[in-house]
Amino acid sequence: MLPINVLIIINMNKKWVLVLGGCGYIGTNICEDLLKNRFNVIAYDLNPGQSGSFLELYPNSYKHIQGVVSDLPTLVQVVTEHQIMLVMHLVSTMVPSSGYDKYLEEQKNIIVPSIELIKTFTDLGVNKLMFFSSGGTIYGNNGNSVNSELSSCQPINYYGLAKQQLENYLLMNHESLGLDYLIIRPSNPYGKNKKISSLQGLIPLVMSKLKNNQIIEVWGDGESTRDYIYIDDLAALITEIIKKNTWNEIYNIGTGEGTSINQIIEIAKAVTSKDVLVEYIEARSVDVPKNVLNINKLEGLIGKHQLLSVKQGMKLLWKAMAN
Numbered sequence: 001m002l003p004i005n006v007l008i009i010i011n012m013n014k015k016w017v018l019v020l021g022g023c024g025y026i027g028t029n030i031c032e033d034l035l036k037n038r039f040n041v042i043a044y045d046l047n048p049g050q051s052g053s054f055l056e057l058y059p060n061s062y063k064h065i066q067g068v069v070s071d072l073p074t075l076v077q078v079v080t081e082h083q084i085m086l087v088m089h090l091v092s093t094m095v096p097s098s099g100y101d102k103y104l105e106e107q108k109n110i111i112v113p114s115i116e117l118i119k120t121f122t123d124l125g126v127n128k129l130m131f132f133s134s135g136g137t138i139y140g141n142n143g144n145s146v147n148s149e150l151s152s153c154q155p156i157n158y159y160g161l162a163k164q165q166l167e168n169y170l171l172m173n174h175e176s177l178g179l180d181y182l183i184i185r186p187s188n189p190y191g192k193n194k195k196i197s198s199l200q201g202l203i204p205l206v207m208s209k210l211k212n213n214q215i216i217e218v219w220g221d222g223e224s225t226r227d228y229i230y231i232d233d234l235a236a237l238i239t240e241i242i243k244k245n246t247w248n249e250i251y252n253i254g255t256g257e258g259t260s261i262n263q264i265i266e267i268a269k270a271v272t273s274k275d276v277l278v279e280y281i282e283a284r285s286v287d288v289p290k291n292v293l294n295i296n297k298l299e300g301l302i303g304k305h306q307l308l309s310v311k312q313g314m315k316l317l318w319k320a321m322a323n
C-alpha cells in the first residue's frame with residue numbers, strides 16, 4: 001500500500017470527466033462508453049442510478065457523488081480535489097411537454113445554479129464544458145423540416161426555451177470569460193436503460209404498449225416526423241467528439257434520417273410480431289410537425305459512422321425488454 005501523500009499526488013495527476021446528471025438516461029450510457037474508452041469519470045447526480053455496477057466494474061476510474069447542481073460548496077470541493085479535464089452538463093428536469101410552473105422550477109433549481117456554477121468553475125480554471133441542449137426542440141417553428149446548426153432557433157415550448165437560455169449564456173461566457181464550450185444538440189435518443197415511465201421518448205412507449213397489449217394514443221395524424229438515434233450510437237459519437245478535443249462549436253447529433261410516428265408503429269408491429277390498436281387524438285401545440293437534423297458538421301469532424309437504423313435499434317430494444 002502506497003503512503004497517503006503519494007496516493008493524493010497520483011489522484012491529482014489523474015484527469016477526470018465530471019458528468020453532471022451522469023446517472024440519468026443519457027448520462028449513464030455516456031459514462032459507460034467513456035469508461036470503456038479508459039476515461040476517468042465522476043458522475044455527479046441527485047440519484048445513484050446504476051453507479052453501483054460501474055463502481056464494481058471500474059473501481060479506479062469511476063466515482064459517484066450524490067448532490068444537486070445548486071450545492072456550490074460541494075462542487076467546488078470536487079473540482080479542487082480532482083483535475084477536471086471536462087465538465088459535461090446533462091442536468092434537467094424538463095421535457096418538451098413541461099409547462100410554465102415546471103419552467104419556473106427549472107429556473108430556480110437548475111438554470112440559475114448552473115449559471116453560478118459555470119462562472120465559479122471558470123474562475124477556478126475549469127474551462128471546458130459540454131452542454132446538452134436539444135436538437136429536437138431548439139429549432140422550433142423556424143419553417144425548416146431539416147435543421148443545421150446555423151438554422152434559427154425559435155423554440156415553441158418551455159423546454160426549448162430553457163435550453164436556449166443556457167446555450168446563450170455559454171456563448172456570452174466564452175466571449176467575456178474565455179470558457180471553452182461545446183453545445184450538443186441531440187435529436188431523439190432511444191434504446192436500453194430508458195425508464196418507460198419517463199415522459200420523454202416515443203419508441204420505448206410504443207414498444208411497452210405493444211408488450212402490454214395496450215392502445216397507443218397518437219397526438220395528431222401520426223405523420224409527425226423525428227430523427228431517432230440509438231442510445232449506444234449517441235454515446236459513442238459523444239466519446240468521438242471528446243477525443244477530437246475541439247471547442248467552441250455547436251453540433252447536431254442525430255442520424256440525419258426522419259421517421260414518422262405511423263412508421264414507428266408499423267416497424268414496432270413487424271419487430272414484435274404483434275398487432276396494436278391506435279387511437280388518434282388532437283395534436284399538441286408543443287410539437288413541430290417535422291424535425292430532422294442535418295449532421296454534415298458532425299461528419300466533418302469525426303467522419304461518417306455506421307449508425308443503427310430505427311428497425312435495427314428497435315429490434316435491440318425489444319430484445320432488451322424481453323430480459
Ligand SMILES: NC(=O)c1ccc[n+]([C@@H]2O[C@H](COP(=O)([O-])OP(=O)(O)OC[C@H]3O[C@@H](n4cnc5c(N)ncnc54)[C@H](O)[C@@H]3O)[C@@H](O)[C@H]2O)c1
Nearest residue numbers: 021023024025026027045046047068069090091092132186
Ligand atoms: N432524453 C432525450 O430524449 C433528450 C434529447 C435531447 C436532449 N436531452 C437532454 O440531455 C440531458 C440528459 O437527458 P436524459 O434523458 O438523460 O435526462 P434524465 O432525466 O434521465 O437525466 C437527468 C439527470 O439529472 C439529475 N438531476 C435532476 N435534477 C438535478 C439537480 N438539481 N442536481 C443534480 N442532478 C439532478 C437526475 O437525477 C437525472 O439523473 C438533459 O439535459 C436533456 O434535456 C435529452
